[in-house]
Amino acid sequence: MASGIVTPKYVSDFSCIGPDCEDSCCIGWNIYIDKQSYKKTMAHRELKSLAKTAMKKIKKSDDQWAIIRSDAQGACPFLDGKKLCKVHSLAGEDTLSETCKTYPRTCLVRDSDKFQSLSLSCPEAARLILFSPDAFMFDHKLSGSKITPHESPLWLSKSYDNSIELLLNEHLNWQESLLAIGLLINTADKVWGNEVDASQLDVRLEQLTLLAEKGMLQEQYKALAYADGHQVQAFASIHGMFIDEHPRRDGVRFKTINDAISALLNDDRTVDVDKINHAWNTIASPALEEHGDLFKRYILYYIYHEYFPITLNEAPQSAFRLLVLDCFMLRCYLAVIAHKNNGLSESDVILCFQVYHVVRQHKSTFIKGATAIMDKFNFSSVAGIISLLKTGG
Ligand code: SF4
Incomplete structure (x- = not known):
């Protein structure tokens, strides 16, 4: 089955600000290096001497083959004077370990599609997500690859859709929306436990929307x-x-x-x-x-x-x-x-x-x-x- 890829604008607009970053991910983290990146870096003519001291082989798994030995300030020794990565500048992106190559990008596979996102632990990602006016415009296109679909259970897809609807309800502020979502999720618990049918999640959404219109959810929150x-x-x-x-x-x-x-x-x-x-x-x-x-x-x-x-x-x-x-x-x-x-x-x-x-x-x-x-x-x-x-x- 042809799979799609969903990309919010906050992802497509993201670009690492490197030296201008207030909390660089190359400082103060445990940075793991995968096996392939470790080998390529150790073999690189201009990097190998630094690599011998900058990386420590731990062989936990292929993904965690080595760990970066940070300097006294907690910074990655591969950073140059301008806080740019020497592995990237001298050996190219292909040599970077998977973590360094992708962070803060994340990708979740749901059903047969890929959903791209960013981690909020990156300040630039946080800026886009919290403040960019069109952060939540979503682009959906075919990814060109095939994924074996794992269909989400109905309680999950309906709870997801209905939670978003309650969040965006114009009558509710964020705290009241959370109360409404909590009441919806009470029903999701029952569907999850096979006590009631998944269609009850739509019935519940209708009830909650009506309660919001009448101001009753707001009263409930106030009380x-x-x-x-x-x-x-x-x-x-x-x-x-x-x-x-x-x-x-x-x-x-x-x-x-x-x-x-x-x-x-x-x-x-x-x-x-x-x-x-x-x-x-x-x-x-x-x-x-x-x-x-x-x-x-x-x-x-x-x-x-x-x-x-x-x-x-x-x-x-x-x-x-x-x-x-x-x-x-x-x-x-x-x-x-x-x-x-x-x-x-x-x-x-x-x-x-x-x-x-x-x-x-x-x-x-x-x-x-x-x-x-x-x-x-x-x-x-x-x-x-x-x-x-x-x-x-
Ligand atoms: S935390 Fe984000 S903006 Fe800062 S250096 Fe890392 S990827 Fe770049």
């Missing part, structure tokens, strides 16, 4: 309790995990966020979520007014990029809980930076989203850790997890 204790536990646990796992926790960008959080701690060094939420309500939220669609854009990217609510053998609700948790953490990061800078610039917003996704999209332990935290603090119902988005006042 949800503000549970600051829950928010403290979630924020402290997830940020604590980031302090342990962020590969660039000693870097300026992570420290900027960490210091901004510290400035809002209580005298006993515990998290004061009331102060964070106050900063959101009084500084961050008004500062974001000109980018009122910021979270809707992020959630649209998320649904597309992850093929939400796909999960690995877990009920769809687990994907929904992660989505809300991510939005909650990002809102808190934006609030603390807004408090520090008394406003939010585009580069502040990029900082928060990009730094967060270095762990979120690249640490395989994140999902397990975050799920355990949500189970521990009993974020099992839609109302419970959505209460993370309430900001009091």
Whole structure:
């Protein structure tokens, strides 16, 4: 079967800004080199002497054949004085390892098509995804290759389509859209567990659309309790995990966020979520007014990029809980930076989203850790997890 390739404009517009990058992926990462790239680099006349010290053979797999030995500043030794890659400039793109060749590009195969995207851990990708006016124009064309189709289960394709529809509902803001998506995913759980037919997902969409039109979903969101204790536990646990796992926790960008959080701690060094939420309500939220669609854009990217609510053998609700948790953490990061800078610039917003996704999209332990935290603090119902988005006042 001829397969297609779907490319959002944020992907086709992307081009690495190299020396101008605020957080180069060639600094502070574990960079793995595949076998083919290792051999070609070691054999290259102008690169081989540097390659002997710059790469360490680990032979974990063909993809992880060697690892880059970073210099004292955590930078890849193949960077030249202008922060350009010598492997690329001297030996050409073909010699680059797969990671270096493709990052931050990603590609997900769904059914018989390829869906291209970018990782938000790259600042330039974050800029395009969050701010470029036509980022979400999609191009679909035949790829010229053949893929054996693996049809998505109906609960997944319908949940995906219907979630996007609820996100884009003009009557709902991003928090209310998330509540609607949570209620839809409750039905997806039942379809996933073979309790009801997949057609119920369309019935549910119709009901939720009607409720949004009548303002009833909005009322439901308003009536949800503000549970600051829950928010403290979630924020402290997830940020604590980031302090342990962020590969660039000693870097300026992570420290900027960490210091901004510290400035809002209580005298006993515990998290004061009331102060964070106050900063959101009084500084961050008004500062974001000109980018009122910021979270809707992020959630649209998320649904597309992850093929939400796909999960690995877990009920769809687990994907929904992660989505809300991510939005909650990002809102808190934006609030603390807004408090520090008394406003939010585009580069502040990029900082928060990009730094967060270095762990979120690249640490395989994140999902397990975050799920355990949500189970521990009993974020099992839609109302419970959505209460993370309430900001009091
Ligand atoms: S993080 Fe993105 S823009 Fe920066 S050097 Fe890497 S690919 Fe280029």
